[in-house]
Amino acid sequence: MVSKKSVIFLIALAVFFISSPAWAAKGLRIGAGLGPGIPVLSGGVADEYQPQSGLAFNAIDWGYGFTDAFSINSKFIGIVGSTDEGGVNWGFGELAFDARYAFMTNKAFNPFVMLGFGISSFSLEHEDDWQIFSNPVVGLDLGVGYEYYLGSKKRWSLGGQLYYHLASYKSGEKHYCYTTTEEDISDVLYPEGIEPGEIDKITYIDEDFDVDANGGFFIMVFTLSYTWRR
Numbered sequence: 001m002v003s004k005k006s007v008i009f010l011i012a013l014a015v016f017f018i019s020s021p022a023w024a025a026k027g028l029r030i031g032a033g034l035g036p037g038i039p040v041l042s043g044g045v046a047d048e049y050q051p052q053s054g055l056a057f058n059a060i061d062w063g064y065g066f067t068d069a070f071s072i073n074s075k076f077i078g079i080v081g082s083t084d085e086g087g088v089n090w091g092f093g094e095l096a097f098d099a100r101y102a103f104m105t106n107k108a109f110n111p112f113v114m115l116g117f118g119i120s121s122f123s124l125e126h127e128d129d130w131q132i133f134s135n136p137v138v139g140l141d142l143g144v145g146y147e148y149y150l151g152s153k154k155r156w157s158l159g160g161q162l163y164y165h166l167a168s169y170k171s172g173e174k175h176y177c178y179t180t181t182e183e184d185i186s187d188v189l190y191p192e193g194i195e196p197g198e199i200d201k202i203t204y205i206d207e208d209f210d211v212d213a214n215g216g217f218f219i220m221v222f223t224l225s226y227t228w229r230r
C-alpha cells in the first residue's frame with residue numbers, strides 16, 4: 001500500500017515539474033515562499049509520535065549570481081506540522097547555505113542543481129504541557145530548482161526548489177510547563193521582578209533528553225523573488 005507521505009510527495013513533485021520554467025541571472029536576489037515539508041525520520045521520538053507532512057515557509061531566501069550559471073545562496077526554512085499523537089505538533093528550523101549551478105543560461109527553461117549544508121533543529125510540542133527541542137546539528141542539502149523571470153527587465157521572478165535535508169538529531173532538552181494558582185503560589189519560584197498573580201505559568205528546563213531521530217526532510221518551496229542585476 002502506498003503511504004500518505006508518498007502520495008503527497010509525488011503530487012508535489014508533479015506540480016514542481018509542470019510549473020514555470022527558469023532563467024539564471026547575475027546579481028543579488030532576495031525572495032520568500034511557501035510549500036510542503038515532509039519528514040522522513042525514524043527512531044526515538046519520530047517512531048513514538050509519527051510526524052506527518054507539514055507547511056514549509058521560506059522566510060527569507062537570498063543569493064548572489066557571480067555568473068549566469070553559478071551562484072551562492074542562503075535561506076531560512078521553517079516547517080510546522082501535526083503528528084499521529086493527538087495534541088502533539090512538530091516543528092523544524094534550518095539556516096541553509098548552498099551553491100547552485102544552472103545548465104541552460106541562454107534558454108527560457110533553465111534548471112539548476114544545488115548542493116550545500118544547513119544548521120537545523122527538530123522539535124515536538126504537546127499543547128501547553130511540554131516541548132522537546134533537539135540540539136542544533138549540521139546536515140547535508142541536495143536538490144534541484146528553477147526560476148522564471150517576469151517582464152522584459154527580468155527582475156521579478158517565480159521560482160521553486162526541491163531538496164532533501166539529511167540530518168541526525170541525537171540529543172536535546174525537554175521543557176515542562178506548570179500552571180500555578182494562588183493556592184500553590186508558595187511552591188513556585190517566580191522570576192525576579194514578577195509578583196505572585198502576574199503570571200499563571202512557569203517553564204523550566206528538565207535534564208538532557210535523548211531525541212534519537214535520524215533521517216531528514218523533503219522540502220519544496222515556491223518563491224517570489226526580486227533581482228538587482230549587475
